[in-house]
Amino acid sequence: MKLEEGKAKFIQSWGTLGSAWGVNRTMAQIHALLLITPEALSAQEIMDDLKISLGNANMNLRALVDWGLVYKQLKAGERKDFFIAEKDMWDVVRKIAAQRKKKELEPVLKILNEVAEVEGSGIEAEEFKKIITEIQSFSQRADKSLDTLIKADSNWFLSTFMKMMK
Amino acid sequence: MKLEEGKAKFIQSWGTLGSAWGVNRTMAQIHALLLITPEALSAQEIMDDLKISLGNANMNLRALVDWGLVYKQLKAGERKDFFIAEKDMWDVVRKIAAQRKKKELEPVLKILNEVAEVEGSGIEAEEFKKIITEIQSFSQRADKSLDTLIKADSNWFLSTFMKMMK
DNA sequence: ACTTTGTTTCAGAATTTTCTGAAAGTTATG
DNA sequence: CATAACTTTCAGAAAATTCTGAAACAAAGT
Structure with missing residues (x-):
């Protein structure tokens, strides 16, 4: 070619x-x-x-x-x-992650916090709160993981990559 | 509310x-x-x-x-x-990851393999090959990480999450 | 074998996203 | 301060994506 x-x-x-x-x-x-x-x-x-x-x-x-x-x-x-x-791919990924976390994940977390507080004690409301809470805790975990990733340097990435692999 | x-x-x-x-x-x-x-x-x-x-x-x-x-x-x-x-968020993420890996990452890897072999020995060709190779190795690492993630169960996610955090 | 209920398909319509080109804005230079 | 070099903005155009509604299709009931 x-x-x-x-x-x-x-x-x-x-x-x-x-x-x-x-x-x-x-x-x-x-x-x-x-x-x-x-x-x-x-x-x-x-x-x-x-x-x-x-x-x-x-x-x-x-x-x-x-x-x-x-x-x-x-x-x-x-x-x-x-x-x-920017030619360092690791840096590129971090920067994209940072942008998208701010633009996408954070607004969703905000909404989740709001809707987690719906009133009502019927079975329907309870079910709703249950699933929202689960999504919320998952999203918070993702949010924290992204924070770590965004702050971390290239060596950290390599070493986490190695940990993941074993 | x-x-x-x-x-x-x-x-x-x-x-x-x-x-x-x-x-x-x-x-x-x-x-x-x-x-x-x-x-x-x-x-x-x-x-x-x-x-x-x-x-x-x-x-x-x-x-x-x-x-x-x-x-x-x-x-x-x-x-x-x-x-x-599907209400297990971890499963949802895995399934989305699997789809997107197939639809997006894999085609790029294919192209990278192809273009890594450009002919020419000028400085321009060398520079090109160098950056392509770097992107390639990064992408392969991402590909493998995704494979692990896709296969892994929820406990694995939690434990990797813990490892990442420390 | 006809009718009824439900699903799938797909061409054109509606909407959303992205791009162009021209005009307005900015900064350096003679 | 006038002009030239370059950048920014933005309204409308173009392109891409998504949606609708109607027709075709499928399966079950009578």
Whole structure:
């Protein structure tokens, strides 16, 4: 396989993976392109490469920077912004986990706390509270696990991975 | 909070969470409704409750049954199918993980194997291979971890959770 | 073998998400 | 301070996803 073909395939595949993971397709493709590009790229180069509009490139780059998956780099003597990707996969996963925990898990926990207090003492209300409590305790455990994961460094991941495996 | 209000809130919230997780909104809402309903429900009851069409209810119920998140139950003397949810949260997570591993992670691993073999010995090709190899090894580790998780039972989860925490 | 009850399918409609392109905004430079 | 280089914003367009309703299908009862 030719290098160009390999690059295109990887970008395409990463885009698909991303869209299944709450990162939109283009956002993931930009990330993929930056991952496999050793030097920093300008918005213009990204646009041209992925055949997307300037507006689209700009919005998704900003989101990537917000998520901490891409860094803005200023080159001396250049007015343009350049972008490079975070290339440590472990860091990438942690950052995505942090975003999604905040955006998705935390709101659910809040709702669970609220609905756990429904009034009524009928059998129906009891059943409802029972299952809500179970989901709640599971979610809290997931929340704490994510906290650990988000704070942990790469070595921790490796060692937990080893523990899991045995 | 009234029971009815609590139920509605939970269904709504679970729908939102689901749609962020590759399970479509309605599918997650049906699952939520079944979770908080002690007895099995018919397609008709689900339709009425969530105000969705029969076609929609049918398609999403089938998907839930495929995923193993909901079971079809036949009641003696009834021609209708009835549905109950898998209520063990740990099992729910495992089943979702299994589906997503197959649908998302495995195709990416395949592509990574392919593109890892690009020809060319320039510095560009070397850099490309280097990052691909890193992503590959990370993904393989994730793949194996997921296998362990999918096979494991609830006690394993608890004990790994404890290990992670210390 | 007809009717009734229930399920499945799927084309087009509705909705949601993402993208474009042009205009407005910002900052550096002569 | 005028112009050029670049970035940001956002309304409407385009694309992708999900939903509906009606028709086809299936199975059981009479």
